Amino acid sequence: MNYDGKHRAHQSMDGAVPRRAFLVGGILAAGAAFGVQGMTGQPPQRTVRPPGARAEEEGSGDRRPRTSRDARRASATVPLIYRTEQWGAEAPDRDASVRRRPPKYIIVHHTATDNVDDYSLSRAQRLARAIQNVHKEQGWGDTGQHLTISRGGHILEGRTGSIAAVERGEMVVGTHVRGANDVAVGIECEGTYNTVLPPRRLRESLVEVCVWLCEQYDLNPHEAIMPHRKFNDTDCCGDKFAPTLPDLRDDVAGMLPSKLR
Numbered sequence: 001m002n003y004d005g006k007h008r009a010h011q012s013m014d015g016a017v018p019r020r021a022f023l024v025g026g027i028l029a030a031g032a033a034f035g036v037q038g039m040t041g042q043p044p045q046r047t048v049r050p051p052g053a054r055a056e057e058e059g060s061g062d063r064r065p066r067t068s069r070d071a072r073r074a075s076a077t078v079p080l081i082y083r084t085e086q087w088g089a090e091a092p093d094r095d096a097s098v099r100r101r102p103p104k105y106i107i108v109h110h111t112a113t114d115n116v117d118d119y120s121l122s123r124a125q126r127l128a129r130a131i132q133n134v135h136k137e138q139g140w141g142d143t144g145q146h147l148t149i150s151r152g153g154h155i156l157e158g159r160t161g162s163i164a165a166v167e168r169g170e171m172v173v174g175t176h177v178r179g180a181n182d183v184a185v186g187i188e189c190e191g192t193y194n195t196v197l198p199p200r201r202l203r204e205s206l207v208e209v210c211v212w213l214c215e216q217y218d219l220n221p222h223e224a225i226m227p228h229r230k231f232n233d234t235d236c237c238g239d240k241f242a243p244t245l246p247d248l249r250d251d252v253a254g255m256l257p258s259k260l261r
């Protein structure tokens with residue numbers, strides 16, 4: 001894979017076009033190409049999610065794991081995640097490889113984009129499409145990371161097939177961390193967190209996602225959750241945010257069955 005590290009990816013996302021063009025012109029252009037109908041093909045689901053609300057409380061049981069081989073896994077609470085077909089993703093340029101085992105790490109990234117005040121779902125969907133476009137242009141075939149969390153706390157599938165793989169206890173191999181893509185799930189948090197922390201809604205969704213991933217994969221959050229900077233020469237996930245990951249691990253551990261804490 002023509003992959004050269006997320007650090008460059010961040011630079012490219014900002015450097016390929018002026019940041020404002022990426023966030024406004026680029027996104028609008030991408031959205032126009034898909035059209036509204038192409039975004040989902042079904043009525044939008046909830047656009048506002050009460051803090052702490054979970055998919056099973058919202059009639060979204062169709063996204064619960066179907067596997068019967070692991071009752072505990074099937075009982076895991078699944079966050080509300082918008083799959084690729086629900087945000088108008090393009091088809092991947094090629095099929096991603098699938099690792100038939102769980103990953104070792106959950107890597108937290110920031111997108112190094114503007115800290116926008118638009119917390120809407122439509123904004124999150126535009127962001128997901130823009131990221132996929134940029135990553136395809138990088139030659140990565142599809143979105144690099146597995147999950148994206150917007151500033152508004154909306155959670156979207158990244159690389160096609162990521163959620164289905166998690167539900168099977170497997171992992172689609174992404175493109176988000178040089179040297180560790182085959183052992184790490186990647187979560188991109190929208191924004192730049194060198195001097196500020198993510199919004200509360202984003203962080204709450206991040207906790208939910210990490211709990212879900214730790215349950216599905218039998219991971220200990222204290223060992224699994226890492227900032228991108230632990231692996232590559234990058235400031236990701238931000239000078240302000242990265243030092244707070246011990247708190248994130250604690251919060252996730254507090255919501256897990258005792259054997260995973």
Ligand SMILES: [Zn+2]
Pocket residue numbers: 006007108109110228234236237
């Ligand atoms: Zn990163």
